[in-house]
Amino acid sequence: xxxxxxxxxxxxxxxxxxxxxxxxxxxxxxxxxxxxxxxxxxxxxxxxxxxxxxxxxxxxxxxxxxxxxxxxxxxxxxxxxxxxxxxxxxxxxxxxxxxxxxxxxxxxxxxxxxxxxxxxxxxxxxxxxx
Numbered sequence: 001x002x003x004x005x006x007x008x009x010x011x012x013x014x015x016x017x018x019x020x021x022x023x024x025x026x027x028x029x030x031x032x033x034x035x036x037x038x039x040x041x042x043x044x045x046x047x048x049x050x051x052x053x054x055x056x057x058x059x060x061x062x063x064x065x066x067x068x069x070x071x072x073x074x075x076x077x078x079x080x081x082x083x084x085x086x087x088x089x090x091x092x093x094x095x096x097x098x099x100x101x102x103x104x105x106x107x108x109x110x111x112x113x114x115x116x117x118x119x120x121x122x123x124x125x126x127x128x129x130x
Contacts, residue, residue: 006032006035006036007031007032007035007036007041007044007045007068008031008032008033008068010041010045011028011031011044011045011048011066011068012028012031014045014048014049014052015028015048015052015066018052018056022056024055024056024061024062024063024064025062025063025064026063026064026065026066027063027064027065027066028065028066028067029065029066029067029078030067030068030069031068032068032069032070032075033070034070036070036075039105039106040075040106040108040126042102043102043103043105043106043108043124043126044068044075044077044102044124046098046099046102047077047079047098047099047102047103047110047122047124048066048068048077048079050095050096050098050099050102051064051079051095051099051122052064052079053095054093054095054096054120055079055081055083055120058083058084058086059081059083059084059085059119059120060083060084061081061082061083061084061119063081063082064079064080064081065078065079065080065081066078066079066080072128073127073128074108074125074126074127074128075108075125075126075128076123076124076125077122077123077124077125078121078122078123078124079121079122080119080120080121080122081119081120081121082118082119083119083120084116084117084119085114085115085116085117085118085119085120086114086116086120087114087116088112088113088114096112099112099122099124103124103125103126106126107126107127108124108125108126108127109124109125110122110123110124110125111123111124
């Protein structure tokens with residue numbers, strides 16, 4: 001990561017600043033305890049920033065939850081809120097496209113699941129390199 005920060009440190013800084021600016025509380029369920037290659041770390045940061053921008057602009061949620069874990073199968077990221085949600089069949093904005101592209105560029109995938117009136121969950125995964 002740039003500036004010598006780990007992914008966990010960069011995430012902590014980003015979400016703290018975002019939460020203070022927006023007044024939306026962020027629950028951090030898990031942050032990675034190990035180093036992550038910089039391309040993958042950048043993909044995660046891009047996706048989380050986009051997801052938080054969508055929460056701020058569209059969801060009306062008071063709380064958003066974030067988890068980034070690294071295990072035997074690779075990296076997994078989840079951003080979830082209990083806000084307004086949306087009809088997934090009618091959504092395909094630029095933010096979602098940027099999140100998907102960030103994960104695709106590092107060999108991963110990203111899904112967005114939303115239920116109107118219930119909230120949205122963004123999940124990204126990057127398999128462990130073989």
